[in-house]
Amino acid sequence: MNRVLRCSFVAGVMVSVFSFQSCAQTKNATQKSTSDAAKVSPTEVSMAAGKLVYNQNCLVCHQADGGGVPHLNPPLSQTDYVLGEKARLIGVVLNGLDAHEPINDEVYSNVMPAHNFLTDQQIADVLTFVRNSFENKASAVSVAEVKAERAKKK
């Protein structure tokens, strides 16, 4: 499988992760047709794009291995937030978190900034990536779910 890269998110016509054909492209795009791309599960597309979002926005605090930083930033591995209710998880990314309540028995002192500058697509991708990395295994997060959460907060 070629590495799949999502094209620019400016193409705002995308409403759900299932319509990725219009936007996904493979490394040697000339040979690869949409029918090829169609075989890519939405999660795989999301995983690749999500990793990029993660590296740019989350890695500095939660680290490359998702292990976090002792006492400062929590791990993203096997936590209730990551594996639990998606609405709450999406809320953490959209609104940040400054609660300092125990996460797997430890308290973390840094703040989680709001990431509402990310697009719905980027948030869906990064959370799908997080929920399926660092020893996590959980369902994908869809753009529609992020959109619903964002609408709620307004």
Add this chain to the structure above:
Amino acid sequence: MFKKRTSLYATLLISALASVPTNQAVAQMAKDKIADNAVAEPVIKVPANFKTTIVADGLGKARHLTVTDRGDVYVRLAKPVGGGGTVFLRDTDGDGKMDEQKSFGDFGGTGIALGDGYLYTTSSTEIFRYKLNGNQEVIDPNKPERIVTGLTDKGTHASKSVVLDKSGNIYVGIGAPSNACQVKDRTKGSPGMMPCAMLDSVGGIWQFKTNQPDQILKDGVHYATGIRNMVGMDWNGQTNSLFIMQHGRDQLNTLFPDMYTDQQSAVLPAEAMYELKKGANAGWPYTYYDQIQKKKIVAPEYGGDGKKEGSSEYIDPAAAYPGHLAPNGLLFYTGSQFPEKYRNGAFIAFHGSWNRAPEPQAGYFVVFQPFKNGKPSGDWEVFADNFAGMETVMSPGSAMHRPCGLAQGPDGSLYVADDVKGTLYKISYSK
């Protein structure tokens, strides 16, 4: 009451004594046991003729510490263990291991200082002192006097380090619960507050009287400002002035990707050593120190572009070190055990970075900074290394040990406390 804790060495000696009653056998077993431990333990790299021994371990999250004139050690724990936040350690049989351990004070914290017959300890909001007897033992561990109360604790940068001067004052560093005083902390696109109003109560040094109970912030002298966070602090007896190590700001690259590369952001800005005279302003959050350009630079939240020079109203650092290494311990060496070049120079415990990711992390070592006539003079050098137990630390959670506190023993040995496993190292010199 003191809480007794069984030390590895005490248990070992007791069980050894029960079965094998000769002193030689006891000594041999103790050696074997320590050798067993040494296999898994990283070997601390120190210069020639220096020797590192582990004098205690498993203490908890050991932060700052102080050593009495008799060589007993008091260690502060970030979190109490068995109800005790301060540990008292003594080597009762002179074998170099702290076989007696007692703990007291049910609050965690970082700061500790010893002076004029008192032991001072801090939580993240208060400063206490315990009266000592002639052997510098705490007389009543249950009845500390509270000398300062109500200091800010908002989670971030909340630990309170303290230093005593020679005139009955105690200095406390109050970190700012913020990275760069943005309206929304660490949030991309959020502007820097102008002015940074929180500086009236955090982001600086406050001076209090050691002998007045229940002082609050406004009873203290606002001694210095414009300091983001400071954990390593010490009083320099030669210059009779306060020196502190600032933790420089984070995330230049994640907040301003157009201005800074990952590589630049990994090493900038400097972790800066400041000598603070009353009234000093070190410039946070408006400027930071760039150790490569050797200039104060306007912070990007305040109109900077990585080059624009900061105002001269802010003091320059006494010395500057690469970014994010997290200087948590500072100690001016006044002993005579170490060679001449170390005298009156500074040891700095760098806790180790996290904000360098995706670049490799750095720090996790103790640095020596030579001084001459009360000023840093010459290049700093890594003095003790390999606390992390690995060549390259990618993620701080994998480091086996992280040096945090420094203290000097009465014989001139250097003590280093680690807050991962609570290991206490003693570094000595002999030709």
